[in-house]
Amino acid sequence: MQGRFDIAIAGAGLAGSLIALTLRARRPDLSVALVDKGESVGGNHVWSFFATDIADADRALVDPLCIARWDNGYDVLFPALERTLPTSYRSVTSERLDAAVRAALPADALFTGRAVASLDPAGLTLADGARIAAGTVIDARGLDGERLTRLSGGWQKFVGAMLECEAPHGLERPVVMDATVDQIDGYRFVYCLPFSPTEVFIEDTYYSDTPDLDVAALTARITDYAAARGWRGTLGRFESGVLPVVTDANFAAFQAEGGEVAQAGVRAGLFQPLTSYSLPDAVRYASALAALPRIDHRSVLAWSRAYGRRHWRRGLFYRLLARMLFRAAEPDQRYRVLQRFYGLDGILIERFYAGASTLADWARVLTGKPPVPMGRAALVLAGIGAPGRLTRPVAPPHPLTAPPATEGMP
Structure with a gap:
């Protein structure tokens, strides 16, 4: 026995870590255990969000x-639109999250490098017994x-790398989307x-329509992009990911697979269906959980299920836009949907x-001439031609800590 806690959280990713931090800050009377198979909290990620x-x-x-803050807005670039928007932007790294969790939790309440074999309403059984x-x-x-098989839609997949430039790069603010690049494998x-x-x-x-991720090819494209902007230097920190973009789901079945314990984060479907964006929902969930008058098994289980259902209903608009992106537009023309939106x-x-x-936002986005063929848009709005069910990636990518193909830039 590793001890008894008021709350045990399986998974020290973004959602689990934010729950632990929030409970320690707002409910210090409760003992919290956080367990993860990885050696560090948060894996190897950069999470970014708008201050609003x-x-x-x-x-x-x-x-x-937050390890970085930009209060001078952000840029978007499309073939027929370039725009600077004023919203402030923020970034969180897994290293900063790891340090915050280790500072907040007692040493005997954080279990890293310990995989969970099973869980039940009374606790967690670890792989080591x-x-x-x-x-x-x-x-x-x-x-x-x-769980992925309960969802329908497409994929957002990426490779990211930190470029250490030999000279100042001259970039004044984040570029959230530069879609002037070649449109390959869907909207790029x-x-x-x-x-x-x-x-x-x-x-x-x-x-993309598929979860296949060629890390070496994407790394080469990052190198080419940097060279085209005149940036010379060395590629350092790497990460990769394949995330679901959800157009529909058997949500009752999706939720039922959670069994008799509360679910949180993307495991509970708590992400924006079109952007796969999870940080705002992780913060809201953690804050709402800490405010519950009773934190016990039955109360938290019932509340988390109801919370997930409300989130699913609120996501209807975003799932409709995801259908429009994946089924009304040809893959190399999907950028037009985002170009109009911005x-x-x-x-x-x-x-x-x-x-x-x-x-009113729904009406504004959906009215006017669509940036996709009218016939296809009408079919999508009528619920015809929705994307098929998602399947597990053949080889899910793991976070990268070193360049997979090239160690530097020419």
Whole structure:
């Protein structure tokens, strides 16, 4: 027996870690255990978000985790549109998250390098046979292969790398989407974060029909993109990912597979269906959980299920837009959907990313001449021609810590 806790969280990714940090900050009377198979908290990731995604009351939860802040807006570039929007942008790294969790939790409450073999309402059983008893169990381990089959849609996949430039890169603010690049394998764009005058994180991203990820090819495209911008240097930190873009689901079956323990994070379907964006939902969930009058197994299980159902209903608009992207547009023309979207009102765009779009936003996005063939748009709106069920990637990518193909730039 590894001890007894009020709450045991399986999975020290973004969602699980934010729950642990929030409970320690707001409910210090509760003992919290956090368990993960990885040796570090958060894996190897950069999570970014708009400042307007987070409620004022929750900023204190996230601000200490931010390693970079840009208050001079961000850029988007398309073949027929270039625009600077004023919204502030933030980034969190897994290293900063790891340090925050280790500072907040007692040493005997953080179990890294310990895989969970099974869980039940009374606790967690680890792969080495150890048992962690708990009054409440929360499963935040991410999506698994079986659960993916309950979802329909496409994929957002990416490789990112930090470029250490030989000279200042000159980038003044984040480039959230540069879709002027060749449109390959669906909607493609490059994402750039200037972490310092000589450091820029470059991510090559695709909205694709398949989860296949050729890490070496994408790394080469990052190198080519940097060279085209006149950036010379060495590629350092790497990461990769394949995320679901959801157009539909058997949500009752998806949720039922969670069994008799509460679910959190992407395992509970708590992400924006079109952007695969999970940080705002992870913050909201953690904040709402900490505010519950009773934190016990039955209360948290019932609340988490109801929370997931409400989130699924609120995601209807985003799933409809995802259908439009994947079924109404030819793969190499998908950029037109985003190009039109980024020409709309900036406040509407802020609400979209925060998952807080209004009915008026729906009407504004869906009216007017669509950036896709009218016939296909009508079929999608009628629910005809939806994408098929997702299947588990043949070889899911793991976070990278070193360049997979080339160690530097010419």
